[in-house]
Amino acid sequence: MKSVYMDNNATTSLKKEVLDAMMPYYTDIYGNASSKFYKVGRDAEQALYKMRENVAKYIGAPNVNEIYFTGSGCEADNWAIKGIAFANQKKGNHIITTKIEHHAVLNTCEYLEKHGFDVTYLDVDENGFVTPEQVEAAITDKTILVTIMTANNEIGTIEPIKEIAEVTKKHRVIFHTDAVQAIGHMKIDVKELGVDMLSLSAHKFHGPKGVGMLYIRNGIRIDNLIHGGGQERGRRAATENLAGIAGLSKALEIAVTDLDKNVEHCKKMRDRLIKGIKENIPYSRLNGPENEGRMCNNVNFSFQYVEGESILMMLDMKGVAASSGSACASGSLDPSHVLMAIGLPHEIAHGSLRLSVGEDTTEEDVDYVVEVLPPIIQRLRDMSPLYEGVEK
Numbered sequence: 489m490k491s492v493y494m495d496n497n498a499t500t501s502l503k504k505e506v507l508d509a510m511m512p513y514y515t516d517i518y519g520n521a522s523s524k525f526y527k528v529g530r531d532a533e534q535a536l537y538k539m540r541e542n543v544a545k546y547i548g549a550p551n552v553n554e555i556y557f558t559g560s561g562c563e564a565d566n567w568a569i570k571g572i573a574f575a576n577q578k579k580g581n582h583i584i585t586t587k588i589e590h591h592a593v594l595n596t597c598e599y600l601e602k603h604g605f606d607v608t609y610l611d612v613d614e615n616g617f618v619t620p621e622q623v624e625a626a627i628t629d630k631t632i633l634v635t636i637m638t639a640n641n642e643i644g645t646i647e648p649i650k651e652i653a654e655v656t657k658k659h660r661v662i663f664h665t666d667a668v669q670a671i672g673h674m675k676i677d678v679k680e681l682g683v684d685m686l687s688l689s690a691h692k693f694h695g696p697k698g699v700g701m702l703y704i705r706n707g708i709r710i711d712n713l714i715h716g717g718g719q720e721r722g723r724r725a726a727t728e729n730l731a732g733i734a735g736l737s738k739a740l741e742i743a744v745t746d747l748d749k750n751v752e753h754c755k756k757m758r759d760r761l762i763k764g765i766k767e768n769i770p771y772s773r774l775n776g777p778e779n780e781g782r783m784c785n786n787v788n789f790s791f792q793y794v795e796g797e798s799i800l801m802m803l804d805m806k807g808v809a810a811s812s813g814s815a816c817a818s819g820s821l822d823p824s825h826v827l828m829a830i831g832l833p834h835e836i837a838h839g840s841l842r843l844s845v846g847e848d849t850t851e852e853d854v855d856y857v858v859e860v861l862p863p864i865i866q867r868l869r870d871m872s873p874l875y876e877g878v879e880k
């Protein structure tokens with residue numbers, strides 16, 4: 489049977505070159521990077537330094553010691569938010585974010601609310617955009633942190649990070665951005681963006697799962713999230729996942745080097761898919777920005793009168809892997825918080841489908857989805873009592 493992977497916003501395939509870069513750290517260079525008294529330990533330490541240097545270079549960080557490796561994107565977000573909150577609570581207890589963040593950010597903010605922090609969840613417009621003016625209006629003399637994602641994982645909206653950074657700088661508030669979806673899909677340079685902290689995760693750009701990074705600009709005061717040994721300059725304990733970090737470093741290098749080529753390819757696949765769906769399925773709605781400000785690989789549609797979960801099951805029977813809303817949110821019956829935040833009514837938010845293309849996606853893949861999807865939607869609509877009236 490045909491197999492088409494259209495869930496690159498959930499995770500991506502591991503590249504062969506990335507795996508090759510990881511393998512030596514599972515075999516020959518097995519030393520602990522903190523063991524400096526013998527060669528295999530020093531080899532590990534030196535390799536780690538080189539990887540850190542490489543990562544700093546490819547995100548535009550001026551200093552190697554501003555790069556901190558973590559166990560995931562979720563950990564990087566948790567650390568950024570809790571670490572700043574607890575280190576700065578004498579200064580203030582107010583945090584600003586948006587209603588469409590990833591749960592790694594939203595649930596962390598909700599946790600902090602139980603511990604005496606006030607959180608403002610900014611509204612977004614019908615395409616998922618937040619403005620620098622909204623951020624500025626929300627800042628008070630108690631604000632210690634603004635955390636806003638670079639690109640949304642469900643509807644692909646790219647937020648005006650650089651402009652927001654100008655506002656936070658003016659008011660001397662720390663600015664963190666979750667750039668997990670952005671890497672490999674747009675240019676990311678922390679200096680140019682002007683952010684203080686930035687999270688990324690290797691498995692979203694063809695690296696391994698279970699390894700992330702937090703960029704922390706020098707001079708930022710932050711508490712530890714993981715306490716223990718002196719790794720990561722005493723800020724994040726745990727023996728370094730050298731193979732994972734090697735994978736992250738290599739995957740980032742490739743993602744940045746091949747950026748223009750991949751963006752162009754993804755855009756072509758994305759637009760072919762959007763066009764095919766619009767032309768072949770009535771009562772459909774593209775969620776997120778039409779073109780400008782949309783991530784190059786994200787497609788998200790709502791189909792009236794059907795359930796997202798049913799679409800996924802029937803697509804799976806045709807060999808197509810996709811998602812409705814965010815993979816982390818599935819298992820719950822609530823419609824996606826992102827689709828609710830852009831103002832979709834419950835019943836329309838429920839019938840949503842996210843198809844995220846990648847550099848492996850081919851025109852044949854897209855055409856196959858455009859061929860199998862319309863009859864699926866039609867079959868589900870034929871079973872829906874709500875649709876009956878519409879047809880007549």
Ligand SMILES: *Cc1c(COP(=O)(O)O)cnc(C)c1O
Pocket residue numbers: 497498559560561562563565590592637639640641666668669689690691692698699700
């Ligand atoms: C996937 C994702 C995360 C979480 O990253 P993990 O490495 O899977 O923990 C955080 N934020 C966004 C926007 C994501 O898409």
